[in-house]
Amino acid sequence: MKTFRSLAAVAVMLVSPVAADGMVALKSPYSAEETMDRLEAEVKARSLNVFARINHAAGARKIGQSLRPTEVLVFGNPKGGTPFMACAQTVGIDLPLKALVWEDESSQVWLGYNDPAFIAERHGASECGVVPNMQQALSGIAEAAVAR
Secondary structure: OHHHHHHHHHHHHHHOOOOOOOEEEEEEOOOHHHHHHHHHHHHHHOOOEEEEEEEHHHHHHHOOOOOOOEEEEEEEOHHHHHHHHHHOHHHHHHOOEEEEEEEOOOOOEEEEEEOHHHHHHHOOOOOOOOHHHHHHHHHHHHHHHHOO
């Protein structure tokens, strides 16, 4: 299992050179707003609940500051979250799932999310059986949102 996690970590680094620990990030060919719209549509198309869409740049404007486009989508489904929390109840602090869309200093747009394997490891639930399915689902959602 350690070999799998090591290989997964290397793969994440190749896909997401700007990502923080445990975060998967994909380049988007779209604007930040369009990327987020596409992400939200993909989440809804998969019958997941959208709980919130938070525009951090709009919040910054309210206090007279500027921030490059930065939005978070909070989404999920009890069918995935409940079994994950059954493995380790503290996983609940990391659920519902979140995805971040941001524009970096070179105007490149990114879509990022926390890798469920990282969340599981954080909570001592590395062997949780729902993790691979959640990884596959999140990867599919993210890839569809940034696909041409």
